[in-house]
Amino acid sequence: MNNHVNEPLTPRERDVARLVARGYSNRQIADDLVVAPSTAERHVANILSKLHMRSRAEIGVWAVQHESISSRPSIPGRRDTLPPELTSFVGRERALRELAELIPKTRLLTLVGSGGVGKSRLVLRLAGSRIEANGREVWLVELAGLSDPALLPQTVASVLGLRDQRGLSMVETLVAALRARPLLLVLDNCEPVVGACADLVSAMLLRCPDLQVLATSRIPLHLTAEITWPVDPLVTAEAVQLFVERARGDSQFRAHRPEQPRRR
Numbered sequence: 001m002n003n004h005v006n007e008p009l010t011p012r013e014r015d016v017a018r019l020v021a022r023g024y025s026n027r028q029i030a031d032d033l034v035v036a037p038s039t040a041e042r043h044v045a046n047i048l049s050k051l052h053m054r055s056r057a058e059i060g061v062w063a064v065q066h067e068s069i070s071s072r073p074s075i076p077g078r079r080d081t082l083p084p085e086l087t088s089f090v091g092r093e094r095a096l097r098e099l100a101e102l103i104p105k106t107r108l109l110t111l112v113g114s115g116g117v118g119k120s121r122l123v124l125r126l127a128g129s130r131i132e133a134n135g136r137e138v139w140l141v142e143l144a145g146l147s148d149p150a151l152l153p154q155t156v157a158s159v160l161g162l163r164d165q166r167g168l169s170m171v172e173t174l175v176a177a178l179r180a181r182p183l184l185l186v187l188d189n190c191e192p193v194v195g196a197c198a199d200l201v202s203a204m205l206l207r208c209p210d211l212q213v214l215a216t217s218r219i220p221l222h223l224t225a226e227i228t229w230p231v232d233p234l235v236t237a238e239a240v241q242l243f244v245e246r247a248r249g250d251s252q253f254r255a256h257r258p259e260q261p262r263r264r
């Protein structure tokens with residue numbers, strides 16, 4: 001049931017909508033606004049309810065159309081929208097070395113692997129290293145919550161701070177904006193809209209010669225220009241390190257000994 005019929009967004013909710021449009025998770029919104037993650041989650045739920053929406057992507061599109069969202073970097077002075085890492089990064093040194101060598105040789109690199117294997121963490125690290133490597137702009141578009149493929153061009157445009165241009169489709173608006181702009185576009189979690197990603201990326205790569213795309217997906221985009229990189233699970237020692245670090249950082253975590261059989 002919608003409890004917010006025709007209620008306008010509060011100023012705080014509009015702040016939250018703007019951050020959603022920039023691809024922030026609830027945790028990152030909470031950090032940015034210095035509130036608890038549960039508060040950020042409640043704001044997002046209220047926005048969805050008030051605007052009669054079902055996904056964060058829809059909020060992003062709304063925010064671009066109704067709020068003045070500038071295409072500003074997440075950290076002042078940097079030319080990227082990569083969110084700060086909130087937890088330590090473990091291992092993957094060899095993959096990062098090999099991927100860094102591969103990137104200059106392709107315009108579309110997709111990290112592929114099963115759910116939870118670490119594709120998104122790896123791509124953020126990789127993209128971060130590219131900013132330092134060649135100084136080009138790096139934009140991250142989070143697609144995990146997007147269920148309607150028709151919203152993909154608008155979602156990408158909203159992160160880039162582009163508005164509808166009269167007489168142009170959203171794809172044409174994107175192409176016009178990126179045609180002469182050296183940019184690395186990171187499309188994270190493409191799988192819910194993988195077909196739409198393939199269509200959009202192929203249109204943009206064809207007409208934007210300075211554009212490079214890094215993607216993560218459980219399934220490849222299947223484009224001729226694509227190089228896929230299978231992401232394997234962390235090796236055992238790294239997985240153990242990750243487990244220990246997360247357990248240390250989690251005040252609720254308790255290690256339990258297996259129950260001992262009672263002596264009679």
Ligand SMILES: Nc1ncnc2c1ncn2[C@@H]1O[C@H](COP(=O)(O)OP(=O)(O)OP(=O)(O)O)[C@@H](O)[C@H]1O
Nearest residue numbers: 088089090091092114115116117118119120121189
């Ligand atoms: N190298 C790493 N160092 C630290 N944490 C990691 C690493 N790889 C993965 N994780 C953690 O494991 C969890 C899953 O990782 P991630 O979201 O990157 O997986 P994914 O392959 O993108 O999953 P999905 O297909 O569901 O999008 C996250 O909590 C992430 O922070």
Ligand SMILES: [Mg+2]
Nearest residue numbers: 119120189216
């Ligand atoms: Mg992911």
